[in-house]
Amino acid sequence: MHKLLKQIYFIIFFYSLLFLNTIGYSIEVSSFQPEKRLEFNELFPQKICDDIYSNSNFGLAKKPEREIMLMNYINLKKLKLNETDAEFTIYLDQRTYSYKEPKLDLIIFRSLSDDFSDQIQSITERITKAGTKKIVVCEYDLASSLKNGKFFDFKMSFDNSLKVLTNENPQLQPKILIYYDGTIEYVHFDEEIYYAVPEFDYRIYPFDSHQFRFSISSKIYENLYFENSNKFKLLLDETKKNNYLNISSPGWTINRYISYSAVDSLTDAYSEYSKHSIKSDLIMERNWLPYLLKFIIPIIVISLLSYACLYISLSHGRATLLGTLLVSFVAFNFVLIGRIPELPYVTLLDWTILMGYLISVLSIVALCVESFYLTYYFKGSVKKKLSKVTVFFKIAFPIFYISLLLLGFQKFIF
Structure with a gap:
């Protein structure tokens, strides 16, 4: 016995x-199928795009000359919460903001008017048949374009972030896209944004859930407003229908993800201005099973x-x-x-x-x-x-x- x-x-x-x-030593694996990134190709010949670039000087002004509504798009692909280091990281597949510039529409028209080649006539015919002017015609490097004052620098930033890392692949560097209708779009790829985690309430751990908010704003406080683009609204609706499964979040389940435009009043010397931004709220529940x-x-x-x-x-x-x-x-x-x-x-x-x-x-x-x-x-x-x-x-x-x-x-x- x-x-x-x-x-x-x-x-x-x-x-x-x-x-x-x-x-x-067990790890949790979350299946993730990233959103398909849009591929952009130049439609106009390089000569026309160079002419548009040389005639564009929108970045010389220190502030917008008129009211601008920036249309935002954010493709969130992954969330990572490092609880031991109190660090929260969001991974963006693509982020864009755009607005329509009337002067650019005129610059495009003049550049095309000076070129009577068969190629331009063929392009014009294809645009007419497409029935829309929302077509990318040129693309430029974002960093050099802002440095040279060709396009306006909105000084966008992630509020309260610790650091922002971008992909070093030359093919995925930030770009500026020019549309035939005069729209200017700023495009960023593969960004990692790090935040310090606030003091979460772990009292019911491991059945806890937490709320987190990240905000993208501009340091331009005059004549600038934010709004979600139609493309972003469709993406948010599709993400919600899929129960947020297209966003990878190892160890967590996303219960809510919304994004909206917000206005915050400034204080001290800037009290007469307001800070406009796009805020995103997330509610995540720990996988307690x-x-x-x-x-x-x-x-x-x-x-x-x-x-x-x-x-x-x-x-x-x-x-x-x-x-x-x-x-x-x-x-x-x-x-x-x-x-x-x-x-x-x-x-x-x-x-x-x-x-x-x-x-x-x-x-x-x-x-x-x-x-x-x-x-x-x-x-x-x-x-x-x-x-x-x-x-x-x-x-x-x-x-x-x-x-x-x-x-x-x-x-x-x-």
């Missing part, structure tokens, strides 16, 4: 370590096993089994270290582990009491009292454990 119990203890301890090791299966249920099961040890006699190895179960609690606690920042309060998962520790310690105390009396005072009257005390332990311990567990859950959830 003793040999069989030792084998059982060894098997429990071995598989506990194996299970925890699997948890420690892996935590339930890998941590909470096993911890509760081990707690029940600790209580069940009260029904095993001392001669059948109760002390060894209790010691093994207590080590399992320590192992679970060790695996959870570093998953979230150090907090000044107890989370729901911490409370569950703490209650597991409590039932194990109480079972060990009961073991010590029983062992002490059996060793030194095992007589008739003492035997009856010990039997009553043992029955009391068997009844009181589960009531005490369940009451404290539910009390803690009620406190955290409500």
